Amino acid sequence: MTSTVIEQNGFERLFNRLMSWLARHGLGPMGMQQLIVRGRSSGQERTAAVNPLPLDGELYLVAARGETQWVRNARAVGTVVLRKRSRRSAYVIEQVYGDDAVPVLRAYLKKWGFEVKSFFDGVGPDASVAELAAAAKAHPVFRLTPADLPQ
Template sequence: MSDAASRYVMPTGRISAALLGLSNRTVAALTRAGLSLWGSRVLAVRGRKSGEWRTTPVNLLTHDGQRYLVAPRGHTQWVRNLRAAGTGELRLGRRAEAFRAAELPDAEKPAVLRAYLKRWKFEVGVFFDGVDADASDAELLRIAPGYPVFRLAPN
């Protein structure tokens, strides 16, 4: 497996990990209360080993009439669980929307990554190592293996 295909950005240091945890808990709490911040949802997916529901806040992107989840930190646990399960739920307040997920091949990612960076660079830009929405298709294609992207469809 190439480095890009196994890319995972873990928070470094106790302060970074604590800030990420606090941020995730805050966004998740607001989203559970029914307040979406720029499209935030709580992703619920069954654990690939335990079978138990695992949750994490995510940014739901709508682009060209399709809905996507992008993993800015790479091949995280939620990505691995979603690959294994193929289905999950997006939660906002009391509403839970079941979906099927299809992972995009790298060749289809540049336009989605560009749209994601246009919308959320202020939040996730640090995970893109200087690549932003103005990057060329070739540059976005070069980094694509390190950024899993899932197209969502109703279940």
């Protein structure tokens, strides 16, 4: 498994904090939401702004920056919460690999390519199946299945 992370500079960290705050309050662009995941070591809630992708009756997350902390935490914990305003929805998270990730990445890049294209090394929505399957190794794709929120 590839362990590539596209690091953030200081401006990007500040910008992403702002986007997470906007997403939490329902002000983010194009369906952005705040991802909440428990830290795998600390157990504390960690947050990030994400763009959930509805596709063919399923909901997906794509890790545009690669093997980030939220990706590692989500794999370890197995569940995530998406928050928009006061609404919190819990999900079981399952990674999608290879050819199964291709249609998700293609749709994700069509919808959000303008925002994330710099992370995908020239791979766009019109890339071949092989190129998109290879991109899925560096940019994990996850299927979200609704789960009950803990009380």
